[in-house]
Amino acid sequence: MASLNRCIFLNKTHISSSCSPLSLKRHSESLKLSSVISERNDRVLMESSLKDSVLELDPVSAVNDGVLDFYGEVMAMEDQGVTPWTVSVASGYNLLRNPHHNKGLAFTDKERDTHYLRGLLPPTVISQDLQVKKLLYRIRQYQVPLQKYMAMMDLQESNEKLFYKLLIEHVEELLPVVYTPTVGEACQKYGSIFRRPQGLYISLREKGKILEVLRNWPEMGIQVIVVTDGERILGLGDLGCQGMGIPVGKLSLYSALGGVRPSACLPVTIDVGTNNDKLLNDEFYIGLRQKRATGQEYKELVHEFMAAVKQNYGEKILIQFEDFANHNAFDLLEKYGKTHLVFNDDIQGTASVVLAGLIAALKLVGGTLADHKFLFLGAGEAGTGIAELIALEMFKKMNTPLEDARKKIWLVDSKGLIVSSRKESLQHFKKPWAHEHEPIQDLVDAVKDIKPTVLIGTSGVGRTFTKDVVEAMAAINKKPIILALSNPTSQSECTAEEAYTWTEGRAIFASGSPFDPVEYNGNVFVPGQANNAYIFPGFGLGLIMSGTIRVRDDMLLAASEALAAQVTQENLDKGLIFPPFTNIRKISANIAAKVAAKAYELGLAGRLPQPKDLVKHAESCMYTPSYPNYR
């Protein structure tokens, strides 16, 4: 009976266990009883439960011809309460199912002996490199992008280190799988492909208890939260609670591209309902079935969340707002920028990446930023965010007065060119761009009239850079810069092929979602990807490693310059204004270093003293997904 005391059991009222000698041996060393499987609670239990852990065992209950109902599988009914007691021991079967520690077939013979894995794995032992090769082979077998996405998510949930090694080593191939465009389709179908929660869901039902909800998350050392309310998911509109795919995807890039530890990342979706009737009528929809809460109700929930985050994780927690609709995004950034370390990826990250591309492009087209004229289709978060940062760069670097700098930038929204006669009715973030001009309805007329050197699509509407528009750009410019930033691919303002063909191969083109190289007139054109994924991982790393408590525009400018500096002559010769993603960890380290340096310069960094070599320091902070050896 003494040894039986160390055996597992589920519910004293109901289930008991018998223990094999093997399980007795295994569990006798480190068994703890726990009501949850989380590591945090493991730690809490380590401290508190030893004294409680030896609970009295019920007599072994034999049901149905002597079959032992160990997990309540036979006897538990829907109307019977069963406490989900579980054992959390990172060995044996549990070790194989723990994504943070699992190594699959890479467990060595010694590890298999020490950690009770004998027989749980087939005899072969393979390297992590071979596992990567095998996984890549398997993923390539899938023809449907969503299947690839699901295979990657399964891997992330079964073997985290292998997931990251695969993603890092094959980033160009797998970024479109875990990120745009496939993540867009995943969000649209999130309800039907949902298997396990990958982040925290904070809905109106959690009002008043958000702090408790945060404490349900198994990790304590959170450093970055990416949060969405699902209202503007890429260019796909309101996907409600199913927007969760976006924070999950963005945070996997934080780890893969920026080296922030996965356990320090927390994806959050705030669910205040959705105005998407298709989802509300979808039986597989996973969110609240109600129209979106707005006004005070919305604000209060978000405010409770922001306060709880700071209370739980402290002043240095980075909160990245992602894919909020613009009627909330600007206000949230303005409000919480004063009290929290917040960053809006769509407004600020996008601005920083596009500015970097433009700085690099100047080497191809000549002149300074102030010598160019910019026209945007789309005057929301991305459009006005980019516009503002371009103007700021002109002001800071060329001493162009901000008002004059803004006059070089024109925006078109769904009602046409933004001009002063519309000023009264414009949303506040559009007002600085309401210049004196006759109203113009169509983009093509705006191109012909304004004569921009740079055309930027941030409308969220696909195929809006028509042949006429692109040809008009080509008629005005020797090398027209055309950036079709809207995601996913279906919403891109034009395709790479269209951009190159309609400009007779003269366009400098980049898009938000990737396009394959294009052959035109015997030449191969490699389109670049203008996506905030170049910026936010390194930007976030820079904030974290310097212990910064507020984001400043100067940090965004520093990130742009760091990214632009990574564009080589070889890249430019191919018409690329962004470096390839293959070097992204090096790029992120450089961005992080420049952002951190700016934070130190501005006196906003909390980690003192400042490291001498910030690039090396950034690299040394970065998560690497190699397997450790288990003693």
Ligand SMILES: NC(=O)C1=CN([C@@H]2O[C@H](COP(=O)(O)OP(=O)(O)OC[C@H]3O[C@@H](n4cnc5c(N)ncnc54)[C@H](OP(=O)(O)O)[C@@H]3O)[C@@H](O)[C@H]2O)C=CC1
């Ligand atoms: N590549 C990247 O890194 C990023 C890409 N994006 C993409 O940019 C797109 C827009 O995002 P965001 O700025 O946040 O969205 P917003 O909703 O804030 O802005 C969209 C803007 O486009 C305008 N618009 C909509 N339809 C048309 C149309 N038919 N003609 C002209 N203008 C139109 C809207 O006009 P109105 O104001 O009149 O409604 C609005 O000004 C999305 O597809 C998103 O995926 C966003 C962030 C980063």
Ligand SMILES: CC(=O)C(=O)O
């Ligand atoms: C890339 C991104 O953040 C977006 O499309 O919203």
Ligand SMILES: [Mg+2]
């Ligand atoms: Mg976004």
